[in-house]
Amino acid sequence: MNEPHHHSSLDISVGGEQALDLPARGQAGKRARFAVIVVALLLAAGATRTIVSNLMNAHHLADVTKQNAKQYVSVVQPVAAGADGRIVLPGTLRGYVEAPIYSRANGYVRRWYADIGAHVQQGQLLAEIDTPEIDQELAQAQAQRDQAASTLALAKTSFDRAQQLRQRDAVSQQELDDRQGAFNTDQANLAAADANVRRLMEMKSFQRIVAPITGIITQRNVDIGDLVNAGNGGAGHALFSIAQSDPLRLYLDVPQTYAHQVAVGQHVSVTEQELPGVTFDGTVTRTAQAINVATRTLEAEISLPNHDGKLLPGAYVQAALQTDAKGLLTVPGNTLLFRSEGPRLAVVDADGKVKLKAVEIAQDLGQTLEISRGLEATDRVVLNPSDSIADGDSVVVVAPNKTEAAHEAAKRSAT
Incomplete structure (x- = not known):
């Protein structure tokens, strides 16, 4: 009888332990469900944030695209x-007279006397040329002239004697005419010899290179010993260049639009960038009276006094013409x-x-x-x-x- 009672107590003990585990398991299930809910909420919040962020980025991108599409x-x-009553045109100053000087005789430069920047007077000696060939030709021409003079003197004597003999009917008229023809021929030969001598003497005088005008030497292209040829052949450049810098010339190409507003005597204001604040007064001296077909412009010449020498030939300047451009x-x-x-x-x-x-x-x-x-x-x-x-x-x-x-x-x- 004791054994069944023992088994009953054991059953009660086991059942009590199972009863005690049920609340613990319920709490664990609640915690798990809570965790699941929290995770789900977090995932939903992340998804919502991602969706909102994508929408905001899409709107921002659309705004940026729209902003970039605008042209500023x-x-x-x-x-x-012509609101100020003038038109400004560029131009280049030129000497009133610009003279390139070439040799008129073949030879070698013996010496030169003027360099660039020198102020020279008309007729002043610039250089000397040694011309041995011309010297020999001149000596030969003078000898030929003397020969022609001697021949002419003999022909004259023969003609005079024939005239006297003809008066006494000692010679025929034909012989007198022949001697007169010989005299006339020798006279012409002497004149030709004289002309040849004068020509060579003129050529010899060209061995002295002199200034044709009063001005400034702007170029010197030769030195002692250089071979020069007559004219501008051979060397291909001038021995010297001289420019007359007072007054100066300024040539302007006036557009056809303003061509009829340019008149001789009109005043022109000239400025140079290197001389700020300084204005030079020029005068229109002449115009081409015709429009250049290629450029559709009228060439006008401006005379510009340059007593103080501030302006230099070849300088780039700007000239202001009074116009009416309504x-x-x-x-x-x-x-x-x-x-x-x-x-x-x-x-x-x-x-x-x-x-x-x-x-x-x-x-x-x-x-x-x-x-x-x-x-x-x-x-x-x-x-x-x-x-x-x-x-x-x-x-x-x-x-x-x-x-x-x-x-x-x-x-x-x-x-």
Whole structure:
């Protein structure tokens, strides 16, 4: 009877331990479910963050793309041409007289007396040439002249004697005529010999190279011992060059647009970049009275006094002519578009839209263009337009910085 009782107690003990494990297992299950929920929430939050981030990046990329698609341009307004009543043209100063000096005799340079920069007077000796061949030719010509003179003297004596004999009818008329013909021939031979001697003496005088004008030696191309030839052959360059620097000549190519406004006696203001703040007054002395077909310009000659010698022949200068350029507008040269239809300017309207205007260029002045048709004074012209710009493009006008604006203004005012 004791054994069943023993087994019963054991069963109760085991059942109690199982009953005690049930709450622990429930708590573990709750913790697991909580962890799963937390992980799921974290995953959902990460996914939501990723989706939101992708949407934000997509919107940002769209904004950047839209921003980059905009064209930013700088504009400038046309300026009335001749607003200051003048047009500035480049030119090169030339001596009033410029004389290259060549040798008229063949020989060797014996010595020279004037170098570059020397002020020389008309007739002043510049160099001497040794001419041995001419000396020998002159000696031969003088001997031939003496021979012709002796022959003429004999012919004259024979002719005079024949005349006397003819009076006594001692010789025939034919013989008298023959002696007279011989006398006339010898007389002509003497005249030819005299002319040849004078020619060679003139050639010998050319061994002295003298200044043909009063001026300044600008070039010396020979030295002692150099072989020179008569004229500009052989050596191919002048022995000396002389320029008369007071007054100076200035030749301008005036565009056809202003050709009718240039008159003889008109005053011209001349400036040189190397002499800032100094202005020289010149006068139009003559014009070509014809338009050059190749350049469509009128050549005008300006006389410029140079008493103090500040201006140098050959210097590059700018001359301002008083003009009246009504109706013309100027724009910078970097606004022009070259299209197959012709020259165009890109103009921005009030709505920020581009319009390509066909224009007619009156004159290309280098840094600026004069427009005679197709442009209004109120137009906003695009600077440095891209080749891809087209009608209807939307652009954003930006103001150039002060440095660029000042530089652009300085270039335009200088032009």
